[in-house]
Amino acid sequence: MSDSHRARALRFTDKHRVDIVEVDVERPAPGEVLIEVRAAGLCGSDMHYYHMTPEEMQQGAQPRDPRISPGHEIAGVVVETGPGVGFPRVGDRVFLMHYSGCGSCEFCRVGLHQHCKIDMGVYSRTRNGGMQERVIADAADCVSLPDDIDFATGSFLACGASTAYCALKHAQAAPGDTVFVVGAGPVGLAVLAWAAALGLRAVATDMSPERIAFAKSLGHAEVFLGSEFDLDAVIPGGADIAIDTSGNRFGRDSAVRSVRDFGTVVLVGLGGSLELDPVPDIILRQLTIRGLFVFSVPELMEASQQAVARGVGLSEIITRVAPLDEGARAFADFANDAVGKFVLQP
Structure with a gap:
């Protein structure tokens, strides 16, 4: 079996510009999973980088690598697991905690990955985000997506709604x-x-x-x-x-x-x-x-469970669900203050 395969991805290529490119996606390493992305939300923080040149992205208060795919609001299906992964399993519906920590410090042990001081990564900033067909994620960052929540709403819960x-x-x-x-x-x-x-x-x-x-x-x-x-x-x-x-x-x-x-x-x-x-x-x-800076992994689980139990009207906030090919138009419209939540489906 090949150690990688090609996938289509959206990338920032210049100020106010995103394009579709082909990228290599590796097979999952120990502790990792490969996710087939079903939804990736556009967030206000994505728009900060949309208004920057690749050079400016690397010099800001929250620098990002312009060579990686945006989209930290990720929901999808696990299609392969790396060695040592017991959860999630192939076929599981998941959405992600978009900060990834070392797993062993005091903050990571309670699910506060965004406060890791040892080895913190961020999907869409330091590692590929969900605006590509498949993405590698740490198994520890995955949360089960309830069956009653569709993927688009799951991506919204992965950041803004939670x-x-x-x-x-x-x-x-x-x-x-x-x-x-x-x-x-x-x-x-x-x-x-x-x-x-x-x-x-x-x-x-x-x-x-x-x-x-x-x-x-x-x-x-x-x-x-x-x-x-x-x-x-x-x-x-x-x-x-x-x-x-x-x-x-x-x-x-x-x-x-x-x-x-x-x-x-x-x-x-x-x-x-x-x-x-x-x-x-x-x-x-x-x-x-x-x-308030994001949430813990247990709170992400709690938010999804409460959204189902209380029938929270989150899906109706989503005004556009578009394929990856329409990403450039979606970014431009979102930048022009279009109403509601936008989601891309790679």
């Missing part, structure tokens, strides 16, 4: 709480979907009328244009929890201002800045401000 779940979980949201969500992109929409399923009141803002209209079409009535939002009229006294998915200074400022005394702010979106005066803004109000 991040949304954990934002509410880490804020200790309880039924009846009011949650203020800044940003109605895919992650913000997922927060709204989880909030509805968990018995929370969710209020959101965005600066895009198209995103607002889409959110309302999904049944989320309290979504407002950020520049016209009147907090005192909509949430007198402030929200119990605020979640910023925007990753910009103004969105974060809005999140902090929106919560009541003793409220909790969760910062999810990457990028931007935040200026606070600790005494009036945090101490005197006794706020809790948390950062």
Whole structure:
């Protein structure tokens, strides 16, 4: 049997450009599996690199190798396992924890691969992502995809939708709480979907009328244009929890201002800045401000199980499922603020 085979893949080839290329995919080594990719989601972090030249990609705060395939939101079927792999098995439906750690440090042992300080890798940044027909993954990064979840939704759960779940979980949201969500992109929409399923009141803002209209079409009535939002009229006294998915200074400022005394702010979106005066803004109000960076492997399992048990409306957030050949168009449209979640199917 050959030690590798050819596969079609999407690659960043220049600023604002992706192309289909053919690549070699090796057979799985000990501890690895070969996955036939059935869905790979487009994430906002993919778009950061879409706006860079190959040279700029290697010099940023989170450098990536331009010679590898993008797409860290991966779902598919295991088609081959390497030596020593007991789980998953050939034929299993899986989705991936997109950070891959050493497996033995204190963080990796509890599934927090994204905090590994010894040998951390990232699918789509340091190793091939899912925007290719087949991809090698560590068996330890695989999570069983419930039969009730399709592959496209599974890829969404591999990053954005599970991040949304954990934002509410880490804020200790309880039924009846009011949650203020800044940003109605895919992650913000997922927060709204989880909030509805968990018995929370969710209020959101965005600066895009198209995103607002889409959110309302999904049944989320309290979504407002950020520049016209009147907090005192909509949430007198402030929200119990605020979640910023925007990753910009103004969105974060809005999140902090929106919560009541003793409220909790969760910062999810990457990028931007935040200026606070600790005494009036945090101490005197006794706020809790948390950062959320992805999730643990057990939380990824939990999110998928809860999505099924509670019937969370995640699949309806997905507005485009396209073949790999349409990847260039999908990236361009996503960069132009198209609404909803985009998924490619290699």
